[in-house]
Amino acid sequence: MTDFYKCSICGKIVKVIAAGKGQLVCCGEPMTVLSTFKSVQEVLDFAIEKEEEARQFYLEWSNKLENKALREQFVEFAGEENQHKEKLQRVKSGSTFKPSAKQVTDLKIVDYLVDIVPTxxxxYQEALIVAMRREKASFKFYNDLAAMAEDEPMRETFLAxxxxxxxxxxxxxxxxxxEIYTEN
Known part of the structure; x- marks a missing residue:
C-alpha cells in the first residue's frame, strides 16, 4: 500500500508521497519507518496500536497537569481513544462506521503555534499544543487511510x-x- 514514518519524539506520523534520496527528520531526529502496509488488516493493527498510544499519552498527562478541568478532559480523551481502539477491533471483525454529515470546524490555532517537543x-500550554498536534496528525493519518481505501465501507470508516x-x-x-489566548 504505502510507507508511513513516525517521529520517536512527538509521535507525528507522515505518509511518503514520493520517495526521494533524503532522510525524513522531525524534532531534530531522523524519523523511523513504521511499516509498508500490505493489507487492510495490517493497517487496522497499526491504527489500533496508534489509538492505544494516544490513550496512554492522555492518561500519562492527566496525572501531570495541575489544571483540574484540563486533567478531566485528558481522562475523557483517553476514554474516547479507547473507544476508537474498540471500533477498530470491531472493523477487523467486519463492522463499518459512517462519518456524520456535519462538518467539524477547524479553528486552525495549532497551525500557527511552534512545535513543542514533549518533555x-x-x-500547561505546551501540553495543550502537543495534544492538538497529535490530534491533527491522527486526523491526517485517518484521512490518508481513507484516500487509500479500496472499498467504500472502509473509506467511510476511516473518514468517521x-x-x-x-x-x-x-x-x-x-x-x-x-485558557491561553484570554490570559495573554
Missing part, C-alpha cells in the same frame, strides 16, 4: 475516525483559545 516538565480526531482537536483548540 516530562512540559507546562478522522472526524472523531477533528472533534478532539476542536475541543483542545477551543480550550486553548479560552
Amino acid at each position: 516530562p516538565d512540559m507546562d 475516525l478522522a472526524q472523531e480526531e477533528a472533534k478532539h482537536k476542536l475541543r483542545l483548540e477551543t480550550w486553548y483559545e479560552k
